[in-house]
Structures are given as structure tokens and as C-alpha cells.
Amino acid sequence: MPPEETIPGLGDLLGQAEPDDWDRAHAIPKDLLVGFARSGLLCAEVDEAYGGRGLTATRNGELTAAVGEVCGSLRSILTSQGMAASAVLHFGSAEQRAHYLPLLATSGALGAVAFSEPEAGSDLSAMETEIAAKGDSVFVTGQKRWVTAGMYADHLVVFGRHGVGGAAVVVPADASGVTIEPTGTSMGFRASGHAVVSLDEVELPRSALLARSAQAPLSHLAGRTLVYGRLSVAWGGVGIVRACLAAAARHAIRRTQFGLPIARHQLVARRLAELRVAEHLATLACLRAGGSVDARSPAAVMDVVLAKHVAAREAVSASSHAMQVIASAGVKDDGLVARAYRDAKMLELIEGTNEMCELMIAEDAVRSHGGSGLWTETLR
Numbered sequence: 594m595p596p597e598e599t600i601p602g603l604g605d606l607l608g609q610a611e612p613d614d615w616d617r618a619h620a621i622p623k624d625l626l627v628g629f630a631r632s633g634l635l636c637a638e639v640d641e642a643y644g645g646r647g648l649t650a651t652r653n654g655e656l657t658a659a660v661g662e663v664c665g666s667l668r669s670i671l672t673s674q675g676m677a678a679s680a681v682l683h684f685g686s687a688e689q690r691a692h693y694l695p696l697l698a699t700s701g702a703l704g705a706v707a708f709s710e711p712e713a714g715s716d717l718s719a720m721e722t723e724i725a726a727k728g729d730s731v732f733v734t735g736q737k738r739w740v741t742a743g744m745y746a747d748h749l750v751v752f753g754r755h756g757v758g759g760a761a762v763v764v765p766a767d768a769s770g771v772t773i774e775p776t777g778t779s780m781g782f783r784a785s786g787h788a789v790v791s792l793d794e795v796e797l798p799r800s801a802l803l804a805r806s807a808q809a810p811l812s813h814l815a816g817r818t819l820v821y822g823r824l825s826v827a828w829g830g831v832g833i834v835r836a837c838l839a840a841a842a843r844h845a846i847r848r849t850q851f852g853l854p855i856a857r858h859q860l861v862a863r864r865l866a867e868l869r870v871a872e873h874l875a876t877l878a879c880l881r882a883g884g885s886v887d888a889r890s891p892a893a894v895m896d897v898v899l900a901k902h903v904a905a906r907e908a909v910s911a912s913s914h915a916m917q918v919i920a921s922a923g924v925k926d927d928g929l930v931a932r933a934y935r936d937a938k939m940l941e942l943i944e945g946t947n948e949m950c951e952l953m954i955a956e957d958a959v960r961s962h963g964g965s966g967l968w969t970e971t972l973r
Contacts, residue, residue, distance in 0.1 A: 600637075603634060603660075606634055607659065612784075615666055617927060619783045621666060636698055637652075638653045638821075649883070650883040653675075657825050661830070662833070663836075665932065669785035670785060672822055677705060680818045685804065693748075693763060706741075707750065708737070718811070721754070722735025722737065731797045731801055731802045732797075734793060734795070742788075746766050748765055750764075751763075751790075758807075759814050760802060761814055761818075762802050763797075764795060764801065768795050769795065770794055770796070771792055771793075772790070773788050781939035822944045824883065826940060827875070827879050830937070833911065834871050840933075841865060871908075881896055902951065904940070906947065908936075909937045
């Protein structure tokens with residue numbers, strides 16, 4: 594059964610989606626997002642003990658794919674909320690988890706995670722944001738960019754340098770010294786609320802510093818959080834592929850040329866076959882990765898990287914095939930396939946570019962066959 598029939602509230606959420614309107618407006622109404630957050634569906638893996646849905650990674654993945662099939666921007670916000678909760682879960686103390694997880698799970702508060710900087714993308718060692726603890730306070734200074742959901746967020750989980758290592762700190766969006774501005778029109782996920790976040794000597798209570806993150810290597814902090822983000826993005830890719838397959842197949846059945854539905858023309862049929870194959874490849878990669886995460890397998894990190902790489906690649910291919918099948922009916926810069934075409938390319942860039950994923954996959958292949966690591970320290 595589709596997840597919208599088995600996960601309470603998901604069908605209602607999807608029924609409220611207006612993806613074309615949101616894409617044109619470059620925004621989703623905040624009151625709707627607050628309602629979605631209160632439903633527990635924006636970070637459904639949070640344990641029931643903290644007020645969440647307690648879904649497994651695999652089950653949450655199917656939810657994510659269902660959202661991504663309807664609206665990539667809403668899926669991006671779901672990913673952002675889940676990453677914020679994941680950071681708290683992994684790096685917060687028991688008291689911090691008890692405080693922040695219910696806030697993110699069902700209170701209606703919206704969260705975002707701030708990694709990237711003007712000079713620090715994949716190269717986390719270039720991160721310049723400083724988190725300094727002084728007495729009972731923590732001071733945060735730096736600039737983050739491409740913060741997904743930053744324009745909507747009530748709380749930002751900010752990663753930065755702390756002493757000889759790194760740390761993560763929860764920053765209220767309305768704290769003194771925080772400035773949040775829109776990044777500007779992006780190619781894809783236009784309603785995701787991408788933001789530039791400037792932090793000017795932001796003073797917070799020491800309790801805002803996630804206790805188990807302090808002094809940990811930045812690569813470790815980011816890597817743990819990115820496992821959630823990459824798997825969520827991968828399932829979003831599955832959603833894009835499924836949407837493109839459905840749109841292309843429906844059009845090919847209805848559209849007639851030379852006396853036949855174009856689905857009966859062999860070159861069009863080949864593209865429909867490629868779309869079906871893309872759906873299976875992306876789904877199977879994500880199911881394997883979700884199973885590894887649920888089993889807490891040592892292979893989970895690389896299974897997730899592989900799933901993200903495969904799903905992003907297949908989403909780009911699928912959106913191209915769907916655009917070719919739909920042809921002139923799909924070239925206007927709105928509508929499902931046009932959005933998918935723009936959104937899919939973003940998947941090859943976020944949470945680790947395809948090239949970075951390929952290097953990590955190659956590294957894993959070398960290690961698994963007895964070789965030594967070549968790039969580990971710079972990639973993780």
C-alpha cells in the first residue's frame with residue numbers, strides 16, 4: 594500500500610500541496626509548514642518517547658519519496674527538519690534531547706542545519722565559523738549560505754570550529770546578531786527557503802552547545818548528520834523518478850501521432866522503459882541503504898552514499914526522458930516535469946556532489962579489496 598494510505602496524516606499533507614504555486618512564488622506559506630511540523634511528519638523518525646512518529650529509516654524513506662513525488666521543495670524542508678533532529682539526537686545530552694526533540698517533532702517549530710560557507714562546501718576543513726565557550730555563554734561568529742529552510746526556520750543547528758575540533762550549537766533564528774536573507778532564485782527547489790545566515794558575535798547560553806559535539810572533528814560531526822540528509826535526498830530522488838514516470842506514461846498514452854499513441858512508437862517506448870528501470874534502480878538502492886541504517890550496519894554510511902549517488906543520477910536521467918516524451922507540452926517553466934527537470938539536477942550537487950560521492954565509493958572499493966585509503970581525511 595502507498596505510504597499516504599498507511600501513515601496517518603500524510604494524505605492530508607499531500608492534499609494541501611500547491612507545488613506549482615509555491616514554485617512560482619518561491620515560498621510555501623509558513624502557517625502550512627507549521628501545521629505540517631505539528632503533525633510530526635517533518636521529522637517522523639523522532640522516537641515516540643519525544644513525541645515523534647518513531648518511523649524506521651526505511652519507512653520514513655517511503656514517506657519522503659511520497660512527499661518528493663508531489664513537491665521537491667516540501668521534501669527539502671522535510672529533509673532539513675530531520676537533519677536538525679538527527680544532529681540533536683546524535684550530539685545532544687539527555688537533557689538537550691528531551692528539550693529540543695519534542696520542539697522539532699510536534700510543537701510546530703521549524704529547524705534548519707547550517708553547514709556550507711562561502712569558502713567551505715565539500716572541504717569542511719575550510720570552515721571558518723567560530724563557536725567559542727566563555728563562562729556560561731557561547732559565542733557564534735561566521736556566515737553560512739545555502740541553508741535550506743533558513744527563511745522559515747525558528748532554530749538553526751550551526752556547525753563550526755570549536756577549540757581544536759568542531760561543535761554544533763542550536764541558534765534561535767531571532768537571536769540578537771543573527772541576520773537571515775534569501776539566497777536568491779535558485780534553479781531548483783525554489784520554494785525551499787534557501788538562505789544566507791550571518792552570525793555576528795551571537796551570544797547564547799552554554800546549554801545551546803550540543804554537549805557531545807564539543808571538540809569532535811568537523812568531519813565526524815558532519816558525517817553523522819549527513820547520513821540522514823543523504824538518505825532523505827536519495828528518497829527524494831526516488832519521488833522525482835516516480836513522478837516523471839507517471840507523467841510521461843500518462844502523456845504517451847493520451848498523445849496520438851501518425852495514428853498511434855506515442856507509447857506505441859518504439860523510440861518513445863524505450864524512454865518509458867528507461868524510466869521504469871530508473872525507478873527500480875533508485876528504489877532498490879534506497880531500500881538497501883535504509884535497511885543498513887535500521888540494522889545499524891557498519892556498511893550504512895557507504896550504502897547511503899551509494900544510494901544518494903544512484904538516486905540523484907537516475908532522477909536527472911528520468912527527468913530528461915520525461916521531458917523528451919512530453920516535448921512541447923513540458924517546456925513551460927512550470928508544471929511537474931519542468932520542476933522535476935530543474936530539481937533533479939540539484940540532487941547531484943547537494944549533500945555531496947556526484948563527484949565527491951564517486952570518490953568515496955572508489956575509496957570504499959579500494960579499501961574493501963585490501964588497498965589503503967587515498968582521500969578519507971579530506972572527504973569525511
